[in-house]
Amino acid sequence: MKFYFREDDDERCYLKKDIIEDMKENGPDTLKLFEAKRVIGETFFWCTINQETGEVGLGCGKQCSQYRPRNGKNGRCKFSGHCYEPTDISITITVKK
Numbered sequence: 001m002k003f004y005f006r007e008d009d010d011e012r013c014y015l016k017k018d019i020i021e022d023m024k025e026n027g028p029d030t031l032k033l034f035e036a037k038r039v040i041g042e043t044f045f046w047c048t049i050n051q052e053t054g055e056v057g058l059g060c061g062k063q064c065s066q067y068r069p070r071n072g073k074n075g076r077c078k079f080s081g082h083c084y085e086p087t088d089i090s091i092t093i094t095v096k097k
Contacts, residue, residue, distance in 0.1 A: 004034060008031070032092050033090060035089040040082075045081060048080075048081045
C-alpha cells in the first residue's frame with residue numbers, strides 16, 4: 001500500500017484512490033502528489049482510531065478508552081500506526097469529471 005501527500009496538504013497522507021475520488025467530487029482537475037515514506041525510530045505514532053498523532057508512552061494505554069493491546073495483555077495498542085513524511089518523489093494526476 002502506497003501513500004501520498006497532496007501538494008495542498010502536507011499534514012496527512014492518503015491512498016491514491018482516495019485522492020482521486022476526492023478530486024472527482026471536490027476538484028481540482030490536476031494535482032501534484034508526493035510519495036510518502038514511513039518515519040522510523042521516532043517517539044511518535046499515528047492513532048488510527050482517533051486519527052491523530054501521539055507520543056509513545058504518553059496519552060495511550062490506560063488513559064485511552066479505545067486502548068487495545070496487540071498481544072491481548074499489555075504494550076503497544078493495535079490502533080498504533082506509523083507516521084509518514086513526504087519525499088521528493090512526485091507524480092501529477094489529472095481526473096476527468
